[in-house]
Amino acid sequence: MQQNQSDGAxxxxxxxxxxxxxxxxxxxxxxPPDPPAQRIVRFDWRGVGVVAIIxxxxxxxxxxxxxxxxxxxxxxxxxGTGCGLLITGLRKLRTFKGAGLAEAxxxxxxxxxxxxxxxxxxxGVIHSLSIDPLSQPGFFTTxxxxxxxxxxxxxxxxxxxxxIFAPLRPLPARAGKRGRQSSTINTxxxxxxxxxxxxxxxxxSDGTDExxxxxxxxxxxxxxxxxxxxxxxxxxxxxxxxxMLLGLAPFLAGYVFAAAFDVALNFxxxxxxxxxxxxxxxxxxxxxIPLPINLQALNLTLAWRIPFLPGNxxxxxxxxxxxxxxxxxxxxxxxLALSRLEQRTGQAQSRHGLGGLLLLEALLGLVLVLPAxxxxxxxxxxxxxxxxxxxxxxxxxxxxxxxxxxxxITAPLVCLIVGMAIAGIGRKAR
Numbered sequence: 001m002q003q004n005q006s007d008g009a010x011x012x013x014x015x016x017x018x019x020x021x022x023x024x025x026x027x028x029x030x031x032p033p034d035p036p037a038q039r040i041v042r043f044d045w046r047g048v049g050v051v052a053i054i055x056x057x058x059x060x061x062x063x064x065x066x067x068x069x070x071x072x073x074x075x076x077x078x079x080g081t082g083c084g085l086l087i088t089g090l091r092k093l094r095t096f097k098g099a100g101l102a103e104a105x106x107x108x109x110x111x112x113x114x115x116x117x118x119x120x121x122x123x124g125v126i127h128s129l130s131i132d133p134l135s136q137p138g139f140f141t142t143x144x145x146x147x148x149x150x151x152x153x154x155x156x157x158x159x160x161x162x163x164i165f166a167p168l169r170p171l172p173a174r175a176g177k178r179g180r181q182s183s184t185i186n187t188x189x190x191x192x193x194x195x196x197x198x199x200x201x202x203x204x205s206d207g208t209d210e211x212x213x214x215x216x217x218x219x220x221x222x223x224x225x226x227x228x229x230x231x232x233x234x235x236x237x238x239x240x241x242x243x244m245l246l247g248l249a250p251f252l253a254g255y256v257f258a259a260a261f262d263v264a265l266n267f268x269x270x271x272x273x274x275x276x277x278x279x280x281x282x283x284x285x286x287x288x289i290p291l292p293i294n295l296q297a298l299n300l301t302l303a304w305r306i307p308f309l310p311g312n313x314x315x316x317x318x319x320x321x322x323x324x325x326x327x328x329x330x331x332x333x334x335x336l337a338l339s340r341l342e343q344r345t346g347q348a349q350s351r352h353g354l355g356g357l358l359l360l361e362a363l364l365g366l367v368l369v370l371p372a373x374x375x376x377x378x379x380x381x382x383x384x385x386x387x388x389x390x391x392x393x394x395x396x397x398x399x400x401x402x403x404x405x406x407x408x409i410t411a412p413l414v415c416l417i418v419g420m421a422i423a424g425i426g427r428k429a430r
Contacts, residue, residue, distance in 0.1 A: 092334060093426075149260065361416050
């Protein structure tokens, strides 16, 4: 009989060893891994194609005016971070691994290429380049800088989007730790009190000492709290800080590119422009006071000289909407991908609906336009630095009350429309 019991115990232990998996079975809840077919690494040509189509449309719309707008050359640089954010959002929607840095670089190069072809296609530009060798270094150097900095800031935008909207790491629950501590304390107390309890044990009918267990005490020792992983919810302040970082990135890109453009002017021995190069930031403003000139002989200079003339030939610059559209589309795609991830893992405590997305889109549009709008509202003033003299330039007003207000309305409105459109497309696709 004892041999059979020992054999049974041995077989039971062997079965237990066979059943025991490699992972610990302590009750820790693990998220189900994504299917291998969905979590793959590949080059996202579809995302690159989306960005290329948007860039081609804006390059064509730049020809709505007979003369180049002030945003012709720097549009690709100021749209770089939005391009990278959109690439990251599209990859997350398609459950591709990685931030898509290679796709962001290729997309930015295509965006700069379309702007370059748009500049060449203005009336008289190619002919003027062929007969004016003095303008060739400035023209090609400027567009080379546009390609380099557009690529650089597109990679930065993709990295920012990947880091900001990455899934939060799960944190262990405090209740599980307390449960393990209390169970350890109870075990130690039982070991210390064991000799005293043995003396008071009642004798059974057959002369053996048997402890009496109550039904209330049994579950206390049997049930041990399990430490579960808890997914922390994102706070509203974290979203606000993320929007501030993404919205101020084009403003920073304008500063860096303006400094590089100054260096290129000095390297090619060109005189600086009559206004500071920070006027480049005015290309983030779709509404400005119109100053038509209608001198097509200046098209070559306007196609690469970033600042040269005091204002735009038209009141509305449609190409200035490109940074707003790309950033808004990137934010909507990343938020939609984050919401799908939370739904798939069953952690809906940090989900935001359409209302939350629209609030973030409106805030993004406001942060994108407000710094440049405030900067240009005070007017442009500086010195015309010639080799021998420096002439002070009177303050130039590019904005009035009406255009200042229209800029504050247009940028958030564009972001809202883009966010609603992408959210609607996402719902239909689901």
